[in-house]
Amino acid sequence: MAGLDLASLQRHLDEVMAATADVRGGDTAQYIPELASADPDRFGIALCTVNGEVVGAGETDARFSLQSTCKPFLYAAALAQFGRDAVTQHVGVEPTGEAFNAFVGLEAGRHRPHNPMVNMGAIAIAGMLAGDLLTARADVVALLDRFAGGRATDFDERVFASEQSVGHRNRAIAHLLCEFGVIEVAPAVALTRYLEACSTRTTVRGLAGMSAMLAAGGRIPGSDRRVLPRWVTGDTLSVMSTCGMYDAAGHFAFDVGLPAKSGVSGALMAVVPDRFGIAVFSPRVDGHGTSVRGLQALSLLSARLSLHAFDAENTRTSRPEGAVFPASAHPAAELQDTLTGIVRRRRSYGRRLPAQYAPALAEANVASTAIAVCTTEGVMHVAGEPDLPFSIQAAANPFAYAAALERLGAERVHTLVGVEPSGNRSDAIELELDPVRPFNPLENAGAIAIAALLSADGAHARSAEDALSAFAGAPLRIDERMLAGEVRAGERNRAIAALLRGAGIVQDEDAALDYYFRQCSVTVTASRLARMAAVLAGHGRDPVTGTRVIAERTARDVLSVMYTAGMHNASGEFAVTVGLPAKSGISGCIVAVAPGRMGVA
Numbered sequence: 001m002a003g004l005d006l007a008s009l010q011r012h013l014d015e016v017m018a019a020t021a022d023v024r025g026g027d028t029a030q031y032i033p034e035l036a037s038a039d040p041d042r043f044g045i046a047l048c049t050v051n052g053e054v055v056g057a058g059e060t061d062a063r064f065s066l067q068s069t070c071k072p073f074l075y076a077a078a079l080a081q082f083g084r085d086a087v088t089q090h091v092g093v094e095p096t097g098e099a100f101n102a103f104v105g106l107e108a109g110r111h112r113p114h115n116p117m118v119n120m121g122a123i124a125i126a127g128m129l130a131g132d133l134l135t136a137r138a139d140v141v142a143l144l145d146r147f148a149g150g151r152a153t154d155f156d157e158r159v160f161a162s163e164q165s166v167g168h169r170n171r172a173i174a175h176l177l178c179e180f181g182v183i184e185v186a187p188a189v190a191l192t193r194y195l196e197a198c199s200t201r202t203t204v205r206g207l208a209g210m211s212a213m214l215a216a217g218g219r220i221p222g223s224d225r226r227v228l229p230r231w232v233t234g235d236t237l238s239v240m241s242t243c244g245m246y247d248a249a250g251h252f253a254f255d256v257g258l259p260a261k262s263g264v265s266g267a268l269m270a271v272v273p274d275r276f277g278i279a280v281f282s283p284r285v286d287g288h289g290t291s292v293r294g295l296q297a298l299s300l301l302s303a304r305l306s307l308h309a310f311d312a313e314n315t316r317t318s319r320p321e322g323a324v325f326p327a328s329a330h331p332a333a334e335l336q337d338t339l340t341g342i343v344r345r346r347r348s349y350g351r352r353l354p355a356q357y358a359p360a361l362a363e364a365n366v367a368s369t370a371i372a373v374c375t376t377e378g379v380m381h382v383a384g385e386p387d388l389p390f391s392i393q394a395a396a397n398p399f400a401y402a403a404a405l406e407r408l409g410a411e412r413v414h415t416l417v418g419v420e421p422s423g424n425r426s427d428a429i430e431l432e433l434d435p436v437r438p439f440n441p442l443e444n445a446g447a448i449a450i451a452a453l454l455s456a457d458g459a460h461a462r463s464a465e466d467a468l469s470a471f472a473g474a475p476l477r478i479d480e481r482m483l484a485g486e487v488r489a490g491e492r493n494r495a496i497a498a499l500l501r502g503a504g505i506v507q508d509e510d511a512a513l514d515y516y517f518r519q520c521s522v523t524v525t526a527s528r529l530a531r532m533a534a535v536l537a538g539h540g541r542d543p544v545t546g547t548r549v550i551a552e553r554t555a556r557d558v559l560s561v562m563y564t565a566g567m568h569n570a571s572g573e574f575a576v577t578v579g580l581p582a583k584s585g586i587s588g589c590i591v592a593v594a595p596g597r598m599g600v601a
Contacts, residue, residue, distance in 0.1 A: 004305070006055055013045055013057040016300045026284035026292035029264040034162035035065075038266070038283040045297055046204040048212035049276045052222020054205055063201045064281050065159045066144070067263030068117070068289070070197040072236050072244070073147050073210065074125045075116040079232045081133050090128060090182055091121045093572035095243045095421040095564070097439060111180045114423060115572060117243040117261065120173045126197065127174075127183030127190030140196040146227055148210045149220040153202045159265075160199035167195065198263075204279040211269045211277025214259075221277075237271055238576045241309075242421060242564050248288045250420035250440060254560045256299055257308030268294035272307055310559040310581075312539040312552045315596030332381065335373065339383035343369050355586045358485025360391065364588065370526035374534040375598045378544035386527045391482045393585030394426060394447065395601075396468055396519045398558050398566070399532060401441040403467045404450045405554045407457055416453065416505050417446045421565040421572075427492055429499060436503045440565040442583060445496050449505050451519060452512035464519035470549055471532040473542055476522050483521040490517060526589075526601045533591045533599020536581075543599075559593060 020043075029035040046056035078087050092107050096114045106112055106120075113121035126134070134140050137155065145153040174187035183190045202210070212221040214237060218228030240259035245252040252260060258278075260270040266283035268291045278301065280294035306313045355361040370384040404413050418432050422439035432439050438446035454467065469476045490513065497513050500506040524532075534543040536558060540550040562581035567574040574582060580600075582592040592600040 006053055009047055010055040010057075012301060012304055013047060013055055016297050016304070017043065017045060017057040019300055020293050020296045023293040023296050024284070026286045028266075028283045029285055029289070031166060032159070032162050032264070033166070034156075034159045035067075035265055035283070038064075040284050042266075043280075043282045043293060044204040045278070045280045045294075046208040047276050047278050048205070048208035048221055050212055050216040050219075050221050050274065052209075052212075052220075054208065056205060056208075058204075059281070060205050061203050062281060063154075063156075063203055064265045064267055064283075065156050065198060065263075066200050066202060066207070067198050067265040067267060068119075068122070069207060069261050069263040069267045069269050070144065070200060071117050071122045071125075072214070072240055072261050073144060074122060074129065074194075074197055075239065076147075076214075076228055076232050076236045077133060077143055078116075078125045078128050079235055080228055082128065084231075084235065087125075087128070091116045091124050093239050093243070093576050094569060095249055095423050095572055097247055097420060097422040097424070106176075106180060106182070112182055113177070115239060115243040117239060118246065119170055120177070123170065123174050123190055123194045124177050124182050126194035127177065127185050130189050130193040131185045134193050137196050140193060141200050144197065144200050144202075144210075147213055148202060148206045149213065149223070149225075152206055153200055155196070156199050156201045159201075160195060163195045163199060167191070170194070204281050207267060207269050207279035207281075208277045211271050211279055213277070215271045215273055215275060215277050217274075234579075235576050237273060238579060239572065240271070242572045242575050245290065246288055247420065248290065250418065250561070250564050252295075253564045254419045254557060256302045257310060257556075257560060258298075258302060260298070262288070262290040262294075264289045266291040266294060268298060270298055270302075308556060308560075310556045310563075310595055312556070312596075315539070332379070336381050336383075339371050339373065339381055342371055343384040354588065357489040358482060360479060360482040360485050361587055364390070370601075372526040372530035372601050373598050374527070374530040374543055376534055376538040376541075376543050376596065378531075378534070380527060380530070382527055384526075387525050389479075389523045389525055390587045390589060391479050391520060391585075392468070392522045392524045392529065392589065393520050393587045394442070394444070395529065395583050395585035395587075395589050395591045396464075396522060397442045397447045397450070398536070398562055398583050398591070399468055399471050400447065400450050400454065400464075400519055401561070402536075402550050402554050402558045403462075403470070404441075404453050405557060406550050408453055410557065413441075413450070413453065417441045417449050419561050419565075423569055426568045427496075429492070429496055431499065431503060437505060438500070440561055442561060442565050443568060444493060445500065447519075448493060448497055448512055448516050449500055451516035452500070452506040452508065455511045455515040456508065464515050465522050468519070468522050468524075468532070471535050472524065472528050473531055473544055474528070476524060476528070478518055479521050479523045482523075483517055486517040486520055493517075520585075524589075529589060529591050529601035530599045533593050533601060535599070536593045537595055537597055537599045539596075559595060562593065 044059040174191040217230040237259040244261040258270040282293035354364040497509040540555040559581040566583040
């Protein structure tokens with residue numbers, strides 16, 4: 001994408017508009033009368049750079065209601081007004097795997113909505129703001145207009161009245177939030193502020209400008225006027241990445257790779273951090289509430305301009321020879337000091353019992369700490385006990401997934417395994433319903449399905465340890481005692497395998513489980529696991545030898561799923577607080593990837 005000028009961007013928008021001209025899928029939002037009557041053939045697309053330059057194609061001045069594209073901005077306003085800690089007491093940051101308007105329960109034990117991008121979370125955020133910042137409709141419109149840099153937002157009375165006439169589900173949500181003390185204002189007040197935000201109107205130029213404000217870290221594009229702190233936009237973009245497209249967030253992260261938010265009016269916005277914001281308007285929406293033509297347009301634009309967050313082009317960094325980071329970042333000595341300090345502070349992290357289901361895990365020394373960083377040039381930095389062996393457990397899952405993609409191809413793999421975060425624990429006994437398959441390859445159900453594919457790969461089948469050794473740059477071995485413990489304690493995984501067999505995903509349960517148990521029982525060290533992660537960081541190349549282990553596209557796909565689903569029902573929080581693709585294992589290990597820079601274990 002480097003070197004693109006405005007004329008080139010304009011040409012791309014014109015070509016994308018032409019390429020999607022025949023897209024006719026979906027329908028206008030039928031459950032809101034005013035939206036149902038919209039002209040389904042309207043289309044506009046605009047791009048606003050962080051410098052304030054705007055290009056567009058189609059009906060760039062057509063006005064539409066923001067609908068759910070207002071949610072990131074309400075969330076950002078709440079973070080700026082009350083701080084992260086106060087907001088997270090009321091609303092979480094975890095994906096649900098459910099539709100945008102699902103009447104799902106509150107987070108277990110926390111009694112709060114799962115995230116601020118679903119209706120339940122957005123109404124909770126509106127309730128917080130209604131008691132402080134947004135006490136009247138004019139305040140709502142003024143807030144959104146401020147984020148748009150004064151780009152002609154206004155209010156649609158007819159949409160608002162239409163929303164109120166059919167908003168029974170949202171009213172039920174508001175009353176539930178009041179029952180559990182999530183909102184402190186009257187339910188009707190919280191709901192009114194939320195619907196007023198949804199009914200605020202703009203154009204694709206205006207929404208692109210609002211998106212570009214997030215891309216610019218809270219600064220109005222083309223000016224020095226800051227309307228949000230940078231940390232707020234960082235948190236907002238993280239939640240958009242994992243939750244913004246609801247129960248299609250994983251697919252969007254996988255295919256398009258940008259923080260985004262959709263609205264049932266046909267509005268769709270996406271953010272390319274530090275570069276530009278994009279907005280599309282096309283009223284025909286799919287079952288997820290996302291503009292069908294808008295989604296196709298964004299997908300094409302992302303592919304044309306290599307916008308995906310984990311594309312190799314976007315994560316390669318030029319470095320002086322021997323440098324760990326680009327010259328503007330931390331030097332190697334500072335990195336080593338950081339790692340040493342982390343290990344020295346280990347006693348302050350608290351003590352919990354290790355996993356108890358297998359002796360090899362239960363007997364682990366809880367005081368043991370190791371951290372290793374392997375750069376994409378093969379430079380290793382370690383602290384603690386980097387050569388202490390442990391079983392890789394579920395931290396193997398990204399590498400097994402990569403092996404399956406390489407050997408069998410993405411089409412075959414994803415016929416049987418999805419890419420959506422489920423919001424569940426790693427060992428949940430639950431599948432996607434349409435189509436019936438595991439939500440993603442990183443939870444147990446998906447990993448067992450991947451094991452079934454790898455173990456049945458005919459003449460190309462390799463042992464679990466050999467498949468992982470390809471990433472480690474050295475032979476890995478099975479801990480036989482750990483393997484015996486996995487087999488003895490594997491009833492839940494046997495139940496998952498039986499469920500997969502019933503769904504036609506696994507044909508040989510015993511072979512799949514044997515492969516999976518062996519995979520979990522492979523012994524690694526922090527140093528070895530960091531080198532494996534560095535293969536992903538280096539877009540598929542071994543950091544030491546430079547040989548290609550997997551294709552660049554495979555590495556991109558794996559990182560996309562790690563980011564949205566690798567930490568299971570804590571993936572959203574990890575994305576906000578750490579912001580790296582990662583995967584945990586019950587032995588106590590975590591593997592993380594800084595694309596283009598390093599692997600960490």
